[in-house]
Every structure is written in C-alpha cells, then in structure tokens.
Amino acid sequence: MSRMPGRQDWDGHLVGGKTGVVPPPDRRMATNLRGMPLRSQQDFDYRASSAYDDTLLSMTHKLDRDQKTRRGRRTYNSKPGLLTQSGELYSDVQADLSMRQERSATRRRSRSEVTRPTHTQGWDGSTVVCHKTMDRTLEQTTARAMARSKRGMRGMGRGMGRGKTAPSGPMGGSGSGSGLGTQTGRETETGGDSGRGGLGCVARECSAPIPITETLAMASTTGTPPSLSHDTDTRGRVGQMGRAQSCASLSHAGQGSGRKGYVPPHKVVPRTKEQIERRRTAIQSRLFADVDCTFSPVVNKQFNSYISPEATPHINRLMLAPVSVESLLEMRAQHPSARILAGASEVYVERKGRRSLPTEMIYVGLIKGMKGVTLVGESSCGVSVGAGVRLSDLEAFLDAHEDFLGVHALSLRKTLRIFASSTVRNTATLGGNVANASPVSDTLPLLLACNGTVTLASKEGERDVPAREWVVGYRRTAMRPDEVVVRINVPQATPRSFTAYYKLARRMEDDISTVGGCFSLTLDTEGKVAHAGMAFSGMAAVTKCFTSVESLLVGKDLSAKGVLSAAIEEMKKVSYLPIDVPGGLAQYRSGMCVSLLTKFVYQACNALNIELDEAALYSDVHRTVVDDRFSTVTRGEQHMETGNEDEADAPVNKSIPHATAHLQARGQAEYVSTSYPGDAFHCYPALANVPHGTLDSIDIERALMVPGVQRVLLASDIPGSNHVGVGAKDERILVPVGEEITSVGQAYALVIADTHETAHAAAGLITASITRLPAITTIEEAIKADSYLTDSITVERNVSTAEEATAKVRACPVTVEGSFTAPGQEHFYLETHSATARWRDGGIQIHAGTQHPNATQGAIADMLVLPQSRVEAYVTRIGGAFGGKEGVLTYSCFSALAAWYMKRSVSFVMERSDDLAYTGKRHEITFDYKIGCAENGKIQAMCVSVRGLGGHCLDLSGAVMERCILHMEGCYHVPVAYYNGRQCKTHTPSGTAFRGFGAPQSTLCMEHIMDRLAEEYSVKVSPITHLEFRMQNLIEDGQETVLGHPCNGIDPARDMKTLLEDAKILERQRSVSAWNATHPTRKRGLAVSPVKFGIAFTQAFLNQGYALVHIYKDGSVLVSHGGIEMGQGIHSKMLQVAANALGVPIEMCHIWDSSTASCPNTSPTSASSGSDLNGLAILDACRKLREQLSEYYVKYADPDNEMTWAQLCNAAWFNRTCMSAVGFYKMPIKGYSWQAHAGEPFAYYAFGAAAVEVEVDTLTGENYVRRTDIIYDAGRPLNPALDIGQIEGAFVQAQGWLTTEEFVWQEKKEGEGEDARMVPNGVPMSRGPGTYKVPAALDVPQDFRVSFVKDSFNPKAPFGSKGIGEPPFCLGQAVYLALRRAVNAKPGASELECPSTMAKVWSACEGL
C-alpha cells in the first residue's frame, strides 16, 4: 500500500504482543529423558533423589577416577549399601562426600571459578544446597544467554516446545515437544541459550549451560579398533537427554575430561523428623506417592504422579547410574530385581501402558565401557557392539566402515535404516533391543540367522550366549538376574556368504514389523550350502527359526533342480498360522515366509553367481521397495500465480504466510489443551469398554479415596438435559444406572480432581457392573437385523424405483454389478478433544476445542438449564479437527458440568488412546451397484444402494449420507440414476463428519465402478483405456447433474486435458506398460481421476455467516467472525479480506477468538464454506464501516490530502462516529428438499484432477507412490500458498485413508474350517500411533506436483475464490486406482480392497 497509516511501528503480531499462555508447570516440560512427549514430569527423574543424586554422582565420579588412576586394576571401590532406600546417606559416605566437596571446592577456587549456592528441597523435606560452579567467563556467557532468553529470543525455531515458555501438549503443530524436536536441544548446550532446549531447562534449574564434548571410548577387543569419537554438540545426543542424565553428563564431562563445568557437590541440611514427616505427607497428598524425590522446588511442583493412586504407601524409587561396568555389576548383584535402563524407549512404552515405572532402576547410559564398537576380523568383518551404543551411533559407525564389513554386518547396517525412526534410533540401544527379546524385534532375526552371540557379564565374569539360545520364551531370555548384556556380537562373514533382512511393516517409517525375515547363506568351497539361517519376527511369541527349512538346504547345491521348490514346500508347511492367531493376518504372515524365502534365494544366487533355473521369473527382485525409497530424494513442484499486483486487490490473492505460523512454530500459540488457568480443576470420565449392555451399577468408592479427587459426578447430577446431539438429541452425556450402554466409549461417571493425571487415574478405578447384550458391529449384521439410524433417502433421475433403474441397466450392452466398501477413517488430529469451562457469575464461559461453538453453547445451556445468553463458547484455535470436532458435544459438556459444580475453572483433555478408540470416525460405507453403458461407451444408467456404518447415535450421519449420494455420480454424466442411502445403527462409536463428509466414499466407489466398466467394455465391445473411457463420460460445463441442475463454472474436460499434457500421461502410460511387461514381480500402475465437489451445506439454513468488525481510534482493526481456525488458515484469509475491504495494511488487522458472544448463532466451520460465508459477512461489515466513515474516507482516499488511516480513525472517533459494524451473509440458494425431490443443494462446484503413479512389490504387497500430479480449480485463490497446503495435505490424508490407515478391532471367530472368518466384536484395538498408521514423511509421493487451473474466477465467493477444505481430499482416490491397476498387471490377481494395506495388496496379487 502506498498510503501507510501513521503508526508505522504498530505490530500486533510480533513477540511483544500476545505471547501465549504459559501452561501450568506440570505440562511445561512434557518430554521424557530422551525428548519423548509426556504428560507427567515423572519420567525425567531417573535418579530421583537429590540425595541419591549427590551420592551417586560422587560415588560414580570417584569410581571413575579410581579406575583412571589405577589403570587396569579396575577394582570396584564402592561401599556396599552406600544408598539406603529412604535416601539417607551413611555417615562414612557423608564424611567422604564432605571431604571431597571441600577438596574440589578448593581446586575450583584456585581455577578462578565461581560457586553459586542455590537452595532446593529434597523429597524428604531436607534443604539441599546446590552449588553451581562454573568458569567465570562461562558464567558471564550464561548470564548473557539468560538475558537474551528473557528478551524473548529463546527457542526461535529450535527446541520447539521444550523451552520453559513453550507450552507443550499433544499438538505437534504447537511445538509440543514431541520427539521430533529432540535434536534441537544440542544447540542449547553449545549456544548457551538456556531457554531453548530440554537441557536449557536443566541448565536453569541445575547448572549453567555449558558446551560439552563427550567422547565415547571404544571397547578394545581386537587389535586397534577404529574408534568412534563424537562431539555431543554435533550429534545432538545430549540434547535428547532429560534432566537427570544431562546433569550427570555435565558433571561427568566436567570431571572426566578435565573440562570446567558443573560439579554437583550438594550439601544436605537435615530437617527435623516432624518437618520430614510433614513434607512426606504433603507430597503424598498431592499424589506424589510413587516418587521419592525431585531436583528442585520447581520440578517438585511439576511432579505429577502418573502412577496408580492405589499405591498409597510411599514407595521409594531407587535409581542408580553407574559409570563403569564394574560398578554396574556390583549394583546388579546388590539389586538383582532392578530394571536396567538404556535408551528407555521400550520402558517408556511400558510405562504408558501400565502407568507405572519399576521401583528399582539402573541406568547404563553413562558407562563408557558399554559404548564401544569394534570390527571383528581382518576382512568381511563382523562387529562387536557395546550394549549401550545408540543405534544412530552404530549406524554412523557402520556407514563409516562400510568397506570393511562382511555381509552380516552390512545387513545390520541396512536393518538400522528401517528401524523405527531417527528419533527412536537416537535413543535406543542395541543392548536394549536384544535384552527386550520382543517377538517383533528387528535385530534378533539377524543375530539368529547369522549365528551371532550375546555377551553377558556378572560379578563372576563374562559368558557368551549363542543367539539361538538367547530367547527362551515370550520376552524372556537366558540372562540371569545378576547379569547384564555388555556386548552383542555379529560374526565375521566369508566372501561366499550372503545375508539379507527384510522388514515388512504397515508403514516404512516408525513402525514395528508385521513380519521380518532374516536369511543367511554360506557356501563351502564346492559351492554347496555350508550354513543356512532363517529367522523370523512376527511369526510367534519368540523370534522363530525354521530349522527344518535350514537343514533341507544345508549340503545342497542351490542350482540343483527341486532344491528351492522343496524348501518352499517345507516353508509353506512350517509357517502355517491358524486364522485366529494372535496379531491376525494369518494368511499374510505365512505367505510372507514363502515370499521372502523366494526373494532371498534369488538375491543370494544373484550375489553369489549361482544360476537358477527359473531366474527369469524373479529377475527383478534384486532391489526392494525399501532400497528405492531410501535411494531417491523426494521432490515437489508448486505452480501458482502469485497474486494480482493490482492495488485494488491487495492483499488478497497473495501468498501471505499463515497469520500465527510464527507463534505456532515457537510453541507460543494458545491451544485449549495447554491454556487453562493454573488453579483449574481437571475432569475425566469413566468410559465403557463394552459395546452393548445394561449398566447395572457403578462403584465410585475407590476413585473417591484417591488424594486430589474432588468429586465424582453421575448422570443424576445433571440438572437439565442429559441428551445432546447436532442431528438428533440422542447421545447421553453420562449414561444413568439402569440404562443401556450402546457403544464403547460412553461415559457413565465424571471424576473431578486437582490434576489431569489424578482425574484420569481415578476414572480408571471406577468400576461398573454391565450385563452384556449381543452387539451389532458391522453393516452386514445391521442390515440383517434391520437396524437403522435414518430413514432411507433417494436421488432419482428419469426413473422412480430401483427396479426400474435396474431394468434400464440390464438393458445395456455392457453392464457391471458388484459391491464395494469404502473404509472408515480416524481423524488423528494432533490436539485431542479438549475444553476448559469457567463458572462465571452464574453462567459458563467455555474455551472449547470445537468446530461448532454455537452447538456447544446450546448443549451446555440445555444441560444446565440456562439461557444461551449465559453461556459463552469461544475458540482461539484448535490443533486440527478435520470434521471430528463438529458434531461431538459431550466432551465440552463434561468440563461445563464440572465447572458448574465446582464454581471454578475445570479443564478436560482427552487421552490420545481414548480419543482414538472411542470418538467418531469417517463412516465406513458399502455400495451395491449396477451400471450399464451403450456401445458408444457412454454411461446409460446406474442404480446404487448405499449403507453406512452409522454407529450408536445419529450425530451427523444423516447429513453425511445426503452428501454421499449427492456425489454418487462423481464427475460423470449419468442420464438415468437411482441412488438410495441409509445409515445403519450399530453398537460402535458414532460415525461423524470427516473432511469430504461422505463424498469421498461415493466418488471413490464411482471411480472403482468406472474402472470396472471400462474393463468390461474393453472385453465386450472394443479395447479402451481407463482414461479414454473416463474422458468420454465427463460431465460438461452447463450439463445437468443428477438433480437436474446445470453444472456451471467448471470445465472438467478442458482441465483434464491440461493435466494430461503437463504430466505427460500418455507417454508415461506407455512406459508403465513396458515396465510391467519386463518386470515379473514389480508392477506399476498409473491412474488419472477427476473430482467434482459441491460447495455449501446441504441443509440450507446453515449457509449463513456472521462477522463483527471494530475499528479502534488508533486505526487498528479487530475482526470477529464465525469461522474456527483449526490450522487451515481461515483467520489469515479473513484478515486478508478485511484488510482489503477497508484498504488498510493487513498488519493493522487482528483476530483473537471466534466466540458466541461476538458472533452468535453461527454455523460450524465445515463443508468447505468457512471462507465463503464468513468472508462475505466480513465484506458486508467492512462495507458498512466504509459507509459510516465515508466522510473521512473521502479525505483519506484523496491523494493530495495527507490524512493517514490512523488520523482518519481518530477524527471519526472524535466526531462521534460509530466504528463497529456487524456483517451478515446468506448464501442465495434454496437448498434441497428430500421429500419433494426439488431444490438446489450447492452454490457452485469445485473441480480437480490427480494423476498418480505407484509401484507394487507383488511378492510382499509393499508399495509406494512414485509421482503425483494435481491440477486444481481454486477459483482465484485468496491465498495460493495456504490453498496449496490444503491440497497437498488433503491428498496425503486421503492416501493414508486408502493405504495404511486401517482401524483395527478385536475380533471373534465365526464358522469353522474353510468357512471360518474373523469379525470385529466392537472393541477397538487401534488406540494410538502404534496401532493406527497415518502416513509419515516417507509416504509422501516421491515426486509431487501441484498447479492451479489458470484464469478461473468464482463470482459466488469472496474475490473470485473457491472453497478448498474438502474437495482435494477426493483426489487421493487416484492412489487406490493406481494400486488397483498395478495389482491387475499381475496375471491372476483379484479385486483390490480398501484400505489397500500391504497385506491386502499382496492378497489381491495372489488372487486370494
């Protein structure tokens, strides 16, 4: 803008403005020792007691020094029983400590260091004086860093969510301190900016942030091993440590390496017995029962127990951290039941599951002697790996010594690349993996296949256990209680060996194996098999070796006829799994043993130059999908017009950054789940885990006894309506005794407590007696039982009954009939359901995580019998929703009900596992279809019966079904149609809104039908490609849709042609065909699919938008509107609209919240209509404001007049002009009447098309997207960059829906023998990211190109734009189509089901 307002420095978006709410202490440091996100602080403190800490550190340092000075004598100089369980010190130790403290203090003083005592409190109430010691220069540096940090520079783009001011919570987007951010912590140490990373927190509480160099000494076993020396600063390991370990490392570095640093000579000042007892009681009463100490009062406050509150007696937790193997063995001998902790990645998972930590632990991460890696042998080397070596360090070592490694070690290297994720590899150790003896371990199969060994040590000495004797049962090993794993040995190989590990996981990254197979072959001098090893994970409760197959190969010449087929036959026999095997996927897992054996033998023969008879059959197995994914770098292209430079349109149609991106990246953005008042209570419901039954009684006694629990509310405590719902009020807030439980996840009691952890734990102690009733859990069962939620609705065109439509279909020369099921999907938003309600002057003010504040307000008012004006629902932003927070109202009601009773703020944050398992999902929908086309290839008639898995209550299921059948025809012209839809009533969580709202299911089905019809046409009439068939059936601009309305404003054929040219589709189709002809096991598929999506709510009354715009006298503008910011950027776009409409710079405009107080009676933010409805309402308000201020506007607009915007506003105010305006917009459409079959449901259509190329390994079902090209008509985008983000995000979300995201239920077996099948029993098994796989970084298409349709303008939305939220989701259907075609390229393949998981792709390839 040429005319800048007077106050140039005004900046409402900078740090100096609103910096977000600092979450209460217990949530600030939500990362564990290794940077994993936690709810409780407890995990940090591996060595809990300051007293322990002092003693331990002193002891371990002493031992360390002893070992150094005695060189080789290595005596363990501990005093037995040095530590008592109560944390008291033996007097001789104290004396020893004081002496050494004195000595070191003198030394420090002489080295020009400064010592600053700080006072803190031990667990027992004693005052602990902690002397922070640092070099003077260092202290100054630190002071400067602290000052910088205070000035607000901390955490800029690094250490997200882990600095003290950064709120941490479940939203990655808010810088939640997830594992992803872990590597950033190191910079804190080097940079000395204490506010940034995890260690920064440590530094501020325990020590100065200092640079550390940690050198890993390598255990020397043979010759002069190559040594691995790391600077911690550059590898980021210390950055992943938590408080305790970091402190220890600091001291260790300071003393061991002779560098100056933190020395922790704590002085314990004992208190009286009474004081101690008082303190102890205080701690207990705050549910710190299982925790025996903390580091400082700050941490103390944060220290919430996550442990079962039943553990009321005080449990002292012993945590030891030796620094040498000798001291470890001594401690192990003294505490045989102590749990060894290495990377803690496994123990952390256990803690989450069992909600407890062992009471005795020995942390081995400080033992240098366990951190060595040594090459074994002169050539084709093996490796001997210290048990404490982190996997990422091992990976780096193996990479660096690749040329020396034998095949076994090389295979280990490859295994590490696909082991979990870099976050886990940065903490997990090989020792931990081997000792854990998991049946799905990735490294055990390798050790077993190549005859590795595990070296155990105890005070009696060392012994080697062959890997094959290591695992003795489910997670049980041959290790004695007094032993520890010290080394893992991968043997040397011979040049005539070949080893390979294949991991088949649902997702390539961060997933455990479904099946993992390691094979190893060694040939003798005559070329016969001297050794064969085959070990599998995922096939039994232990890592399994198929010895009969191994022995069958030993002594044989692999090239001899029949050898391989005999091995395969034997493998088929021994790998058989019954259908009801734990873990499911019986057929797939057995099949994989055979597939992987085949793959291996061909790869081995290729590597060892052995000629196989049928080599041509498997000529392409030498590279795997994993090889391909890791060898290429993904790329992307985004083509957009960068806006109109025309001043009249600035700043709309421009790629302006998301308005709060900088706050979100810094972890300063306010979210519901992290921004409740410090004195708030917390509530958590007791949830049913039975799909159907009668609630006979509830026992809340045990919950009430938990310290910190304030109250437990039942249905009888609800003063008003206990029923909520956006469709029908058929969902109960709390199920009353005597009534039916109709789905898992229904709440029957609500606990209110001091902390979230207490409330959650206490809710788990409430027991209910439920008489089980038979449950309907599938669409099939519901149809049989005639169980429906909705009446049937129909859309008809040129016919009036299904029979008529069927007859028309059957009269066509080419027909296809069949059934197709589109799967359900879990939203997996980053912030789980949350709300904080505040009792305020007899009303309720609720900060809710909802897309629908208006419905939330209404539900609370009904529940509490209040007028709606006494309830305010407001939303600052929510951490993702995707529709999942539109129809669900019960969770907001929980906190409102609790606040009503407590007269205080009450927060509710749902646990991820409960949110995932129990909240509503995308509807699974089954389509029974019949379609026919004429000889010219034009579709003639279609008849479809649609049935959805509605769940136990209506929610938005009715509206979802409406949109579903309105989109049934997809992007094609169907002259005769009859679609009938109905939602089934089942005993499962309610189906709800999810991006696309039913349309993705029907358009996916239509695309599937089009493929089948094209194939049938090719057989019956003349060959035609899928693409040609689609092109000739595309709906045209102006042609009528199934409802008889002209489909104006889009030109599918023109835009498809652009895509075909840009993406060189015809050329690539030829190359895909050529590839498939020459590759017997690796098949490719290329699919192009169009999307037409109607924009507007199908219920006409919802198509209205509100806005309230205030102009302040300094010229700043505050905008309120009905849309909810959930990451999609609606506030950013609305600011662009307001700034443009008022003609002021966007920096002058601000949006705080969306609130029912400022914008009442709003519609939910959904149906891709948020920007349209609210944008036009804002335009209306701004138009009114311009009119109100017109007198001054004239002067402002006059180029000769020097009046600035601020002067204008000030003048208007001074002259008593109203500077506020309400805006309203009503979409000019009638809506559709389902009774009269008349009206128009949509304002306009959005269009897009995607071309997707995939590759499939038909032997295993592994697959990946090679390339995606998208063309999308976003009109004239309000903000092209945000819109591209929506398109790419939606595509990948849909890709996940159709490939990896399979929601798993517990299953029951039905039938026997060949008819036996497993059916879900209504209880979810998917309860977290471990059991529900959303796409990860490696799943994104390798080559991803997006462009907009050029010169498009939509007159029905602000500034020519189009709704963008939902339509691009449907583009993901092309992934399924491409996979289907790749599968069909294999002879004998069967129809591919959705979601097309690896197992389903394989089954289809096998024709099963």
Ligand SMILES: Cc1cc2nc3c(=O)[nH]c(=O)nc-3n(C[C@H](O)[C@H](O)[C@H](O)COP(=O)(O)OP(=O)(O)OC[C@H]3O[C@@H](n4cnc5c(N)ncnc54)[C@H](O)[C@@H]3O)c2cc1C
């Ligand atoms: C997100 C995630 C993804 C994962 N993905 C994979 C995967 O892809 N493949 C896979 O195989 N595993 C995977 N795991 C499991 C886990 O990370 C590994 O088993 C890891 O190697 C364990 O190492 P750790 O050092 O963290 O062990 P810890 O958790 O510290 O310990 C694990 C067990 O080993 C014992 N232990 C540790 N060290 C010793 C020792 N020196 N002597 C005796 N006992 C010892 C402990 O007492 C404990 O029982 C995953 C875990 C997570 C959390």
